[in-house]
Amino acid sequence: MAKYSFKFKLKIVHEYLAGKGGTPYLAKKYGFKSNSQIRKWINIYKEFGEEGLLRSRKNKSYSVQFKADAIELYLTTEMSFQEVANQLEINNFSMIANWLRNYRENGLEGLSKPKGRPLKMPKKKIDEKIEQTKNSDIERIKELEKQLRMVQIENAYLKELRRLRLKERHKKMKLVRESSIVSEKKFRLKDILETLRFPRSTYMYWQKRFSRKNPTEEIEQIMKEIRKQHKDYGYRRMNQELRKRGCIVNKKKVQRLMQKLALQVRSFTRKSRKYSSYRGTIGRIAKNLLNRHFCTSVVHQKITTDTTEFKYYEKDSSNVLQIKKLYLDPFMDLYNSEIISYRISKRPNAETIMEALGEAIERTKDCPFRRTFHSDQGWAYQMKAYSHTLKEKQIYQGMSRKGNCLDNSPMENFFGILKQELYHGRVYKSYNELKQAIEKYIYYYNHSRMKEKLGWKSPIEFRKEKEIFV
Incomplete structure (x- = not known):
């Protein structure tokens, strides 16, 4: 792997932050095969500043306790290998993946193995048939564990959907009831997304979207106040009342917000019966002077x-x-x-x-x-x-x-x-x-x-x- 100077790294990071180009453009400009290295420098710079780009590339030895803490941090949070490495100031995030693999195969003993190739080959070779059987059993157990985890996630997902539907129904009926706990067991986000076949990027997009402030919160509050005063205002009258109060909003947006807030008027319905009182001419009647000309420009005429x-x-x-x-x-x-x-x-x-x-x-x-x-x-x-x-x-x-x-x-x-x-x-x-x-x-x-x-x-x-x- 080529070595790059601190000035060279800092120059690329500053160009990216100044908006002179994205990571693909900078990788092509400076002859990188991929933009992963540039993205790594940018993330380190954002996390640790210029000090992160100056970190020594010399090999370090880590204790068993340090490795165990790194694995625990990865498993108990939604952080990636890169994020864990940045937090613990580890140069190569792939080391954490190797530690995790050794831990899953051999437990804590796998973390205490010396680095590098062993000095001497074992005197006795393990029987190939026994080794193959052992490996197949391990793979089979892993596969069964994965299937069990997927079934548990699917059950928890369906229970959560049912709870949300009941919550929405109770909210519309203005009832307040305690919802049952979906699952006491917690799952990793990676496993949930894999089971549901849901892209991680889509999840992160909607997570940020849900956390942002509602841009129409002020208008919605005014609409609720108007509804308390005028319970039978449809979206046209609601739009005009908003304009009177200084809120210039398109009528289609008002209609959409009324549907969102369940403020539609339910009073006006068609009758199913018809009535006719015609019995012929009875008594002394006057002429139909208006003849359906109801409009007039004179008050009280x-x-x-x-x-x-x-x-x-x-x-x-x-x-x-x-x-x-x-x-x-x-x-x-x-x-x-x-x-x-x-x-x-x-x-x-x-x-x-x-x-x-x-x-x-x-x-x-x-x-x-x-x-x-x-x-x-x-x-x-x-x-x-x-x-x-x-x-x-x-x-x-x-x-x-x-x-x-x-x-x-x-x-x-x-x-x-x-x-x-x-x-x-x-x-x-x-x-x-x-x-x-x-x-x-x-x-x-x-x-x-x-x-x-x-x-x-x-x-x-x-x-x-x-x-x-x-």
């Missing part, structure tokens, strides 16, 4: 209304749960989809509808044009008191066609959103509980729930912004 039903459970005097009903009568301004008035009652009646109508008329009296109040053909909107009140205030009355909910789709859309986000999948056990939940949601809907068609603003935010410009 077009108002729509309808009635919807909710169910709740309540115990009677016999302590038996009874299904009871609650009715909501809201009035919506089609300018910004704001609920301008509403009433809640235990049964459908004219009194609550007229109270909600009176409040809606009072709140919309600032409209500079003649107003239009739209509804379906329900009995409440065909009452003389209802139609006469509208005539007295010089308000147009319009009605949807019979059995056609699309003619009043804005209000039907509001009912769908209200029930999906508040009602479906929940059980309310009293009238007051359900009433308070509806009142709280309507306030949230008007003041905080953003809409895409309103420029990602809530109805009241949209109206106030327009009033400022006007």
Whole structure:
């Protein structure tokens, strides 16, 4: 082996660290057959500095205890022969491999053998047949030990997979349980990777990747805070809320993070039943003045209304749960989809509808044009008191066609959103509980729930912004 001066080694190491080329390029430049020698100098320099390159090449003799300590360090850690040699300041790392081989074949006695060829040949030759039998037995034992170790690693691997699956399942179900210990026996990383046929480089790559800091941790924390305030925000509304808070993120990234954090909205599902209330034309009806022209640029010009039903459970005097009903009568301004008035009652009646109508008329009296109040053909909107009140205030009355909910789709859309986000999948056990939940949601809907068609603003935010410009 050629001898290289300290200056020559240091020059190559400095060129590598200065980024003038990789180890293959430097090996070719200075006439090395392979880059292993250069990599060895670089590792020694990183570990010990310039002193490592000055280490003497003179042969040293090592005690049995020193050899045993080196073997123990290799077997009890994941360090390579080179890393152990660097730590113990051994010139040639292949010596550790020879010590390990002698130790496995002959135990501690193999470490005490003198270096070099024996001075005299043994007087008696060992019988070749006995030697071959002994060698074959040793190889057979080693092979069986290897197979046993592989089976143990496979069992431990499968148990670990099962434990991780159960842990993930319990985490999703919000359960906390103690997991059983996979295996008390520890295996060397080399044996595990060999058994699983997993490349060492891939293992080291993912080990470094898992240990690095999560680059989206801050955004994820903000998304969790938003979810606590807006439990039914999908990735589009979540993206707009993040932008309001100063986090400019692509919507696809928001969608991916919501899937990672399990923040997808589960409220909106399709119904399996269909309902039709068509019974033909009944009573006195008004013309369909809106004719599905729901858009308007004037506040309080077009108002729509309808009635919807909710169910709740309540115990009677016999302590038996009874299904009871609650009715909501809201009035919506089609300018910004704001609920301008509403009433809640235990049964459908004219009194609550007229109270909600009176409040809606009072709140919309600032409209500079003649107003239009739209509804379906329900009995409440065909009452003389209802139609006469509208005539007295010089308000147009319009009605949807019979059995056609699309003619009043804005209000039907509001009912769908209200029930999906508040009602479906929940059980309310009293009238007051359900009433308070509806009142709280309507306030949230008007003041905080953003809409895409309103420029990602809530109805009241949209109206106030327009009033400022006007």
